Amino acid sequence: MGMKVYGTPQATNVARVVMILEEVGAEYEVMPVEFGTELKSPAHLARNPFGQIPAFQDDDFMLFESRAISRYILRKYKSDLLHEDNPKEATLVNVWLDVEYGQYNPPAGVIIYNALVKPIIGQVVDQQAIDNNLEKLKKVLEVYEARLSQCKYLAGDFISFADLSHFPCTYCIMLTQYKSVFDSYPHVKAWWEAIMARPSIKRMVEIMSA
């Protein structure tokens, strides 16, 4: 039956999973799920009880939560993006994955929602929210700049899932007028360019632009 991802690849959390499938070279199928009523349908709630995307299926095994799905795929394919052969390095991957969710995504998400999503769905953009969250994002980027001045990638001198997990939201910010916020952080910019050079990420840019 193979691997199936439920959701639209343009959505950041779905993109995370598709990116990892591309990284490991798995065969997979994307099953689109309509926003609105289909998310709360019994069929989808059976895949993701919170009525969100993505959901994932590997033969009969069902998962949800994009980072949990990604870890499963990486472990199944014995990818070194988790660095689980080295407990210290694996832990640093986990630290920066949690930073991505807990520190980076909150301000990034508000900026993306206002600058990209609201105009599409016809809602009024909250400029104050964008401005407040740009300030928060800058404080986070200061920490990243300091970290990436000490080592090439977040968990060390090796690229990991922690770095790649930043791709979906960062790519979306780069589609907005606020991408210039990264210009003040040269090590962060270099890190982003290294991520963008990966074949799987180039493939993701094609997928997300479709």
Next chain:
Amino acid sequence: MSLIKLYGTPMATCTVRVLLCLEEVGAKYELVPISMPTGEHKSPAHLARNPFGQIPALQDGDLTLFESRAIARYVLHKFKGQGPDLLREDNLSDSAMVDVWLEVEAHQYNPAISPIVYQSLILPRMYGGTPDQTIIDTNLEKLKKVLDVYETHLAKSKYLAGDFFSLADLSHFSYTKYFMATPYASVFNSYPHVKAWWEDFTSRPAFKKVAAGMTSQQ
């Protein structure tokens, strides 16, 4: 083996997450208090451990870590042989279920329960502030929707990741413990399987020991 140092306070929810893991596996550690009221968490010494100026941070030899769930994974992996296996890393599907429900705790449960705890306990007791009832009521509705999902799930599964206690369950403890001290604790009475799950794992010796440190200064 050098002594693990945990920087934080025994009442802080994220410090408690790590304390529980250390106690579950029987690790030897030292809890180094960090004084939030005096701003010690923003001192250069602490920023060197946690660049976001938060607690906890953990030092094990030359390794310094922050983010409580990442620290928890490290502790549970390191001491796997001497304590319960709360990660199930040797089993692909079991470990995936632990990961799923740990993410659910962080992304669904915590965002609903923590504002209620903050408004009704932390704000008045630590800062002399007045609870914002609108925030409490909005998040109580969110929490009930989350508990609906947990109730259905725990009716089929003894613990969150399966028939085994794991980090996914443990990670819920600190905020839930404080929630039970708010006027809204009775919300859990409508969810019998959730209530039974809560009562079951709070009877663990590690939980009783750490819980004592959460209330001793109030």
